[in-house]
Amino acid sequence: MLKKTTLLFTLLIFISFSARAQMERERVVQEGPVEETFWAPGLIGMSTVEVIGHKNINATIMHSFGLINDEPLHNFLGMDFGASVRLGIDYGITDNWSLGVGRSSPQKQYDFRTKYALFRQTTTDNVPLSITLKGDMGIDTNKNGYSFGDRLNFFASANVARKFNDQLSLQVSPMISHFNTVFTGEEKTHFALGLAGEYHISDRYALMAEYLPVLGERSEGTANAFSVGLNIETGGHVFQLFLKTSDWHTEQHIIAQNDDKFWDGDIRFGFNVNRIFWTGEKQ
């Protein structure tokens, strides 16, 4: 009996020396901001809570064409009217703060904008919402004899969003626009409550919609802007194809200077292209 016991333990010792098992594989726990509440820093015309990473540049090309319902066949669904275009770049100063500049064809407008992430929803849900502040100042550069101050317009919003799961993200954005100069009888300041959503139908495609109802006083004829579209995520680019009302790409104009009504058929086709570049050291 003793010999057997000795043999058994000797065998066990031998095994423990001769065959080291693989280490147990353990995942690295990374608590951090939820990634990609939205696929791009902007949806159709609205900014999202998405911020641009440190030293990243997001280049954006935004287009919208003429009204589809204006002799659709003759005007090729509004394409013949030409495009309203905004070209822009935004740069990530930090992971939470970006600065941007853009140029829109309507009113030959330049705009300068900034976005700052106050809170970012975390993977552990310790922070359940993402909140960003966004500001934009536009300058009308038409040859119209206006003073510099009269050419200015402003926008500010607080974007509050939650990514509910891998498919659905929703955003609410109280916002204000102000124009230093308006036509007689128009309101200089408009308040609105932007509502936006993105629903991922696959890794590459997502549906999106945004609605910007004006709250309180509004200039006569101003209509609430509505847009719906499709995101296509290619890894390098995010393409956004959509149907929208306003031909503007800056939010102060979308909420204050839109008189087209989506449900009356005042719809335009448009598309945005977003491309992110890394400008840090080679990585």
Next chain:
Amino acid sequence: MRRLIPIVAVVLYLFPLHVEAQSYKTETGHAEFESEVPLHTFTGISDHLVGLIDLSDSTVDFYIDMNTFDTGINKRDKDMRRTLETDKYPFAEFFGKLVSNFDTTTNQPQQVTVRGEFTIHGVTQDLELTGTLQKTADGLKVKASWTLNIEEYDIEPPGILFYRVDENQDIQIEATLTPIESDTDA
């Protein structure tokens, strides 16, 4: 005396590490890959390489959580994780043996060969690598590099519309493994 034998055997079995020397481990090794896409290259880096080398039985065991790789652009990281299906296959790992001699009496870097199995994306292939191993004051310093053909591991190079990632990825690892504490007791 004969009664003591099983007792000694039990003690030795329960506390084998105290007599098992020459094991080294790290959880902060550096790993990087370089990918080529048309017009430019980019690098993904991680400092979460976990590695164990046991010189007593020549075991070499390394793994890394693929979600820890950072390419500098969040969107690109996400695309990489999607391509590698990291939710399903979170680790890249190598498990094998040191098959060449390693002289522990010198502090010079020595070329060594390991042979074993490399697994990524749930696919395992035999792999033989040559790298350098160096005994240092801190422990063991290891460096290795090789080219990984991702198609051999059923990884489809992502490519849609404008670009396609090259199927050959240059991999480099560098780590200093420190003696496992209990080994130093021996």
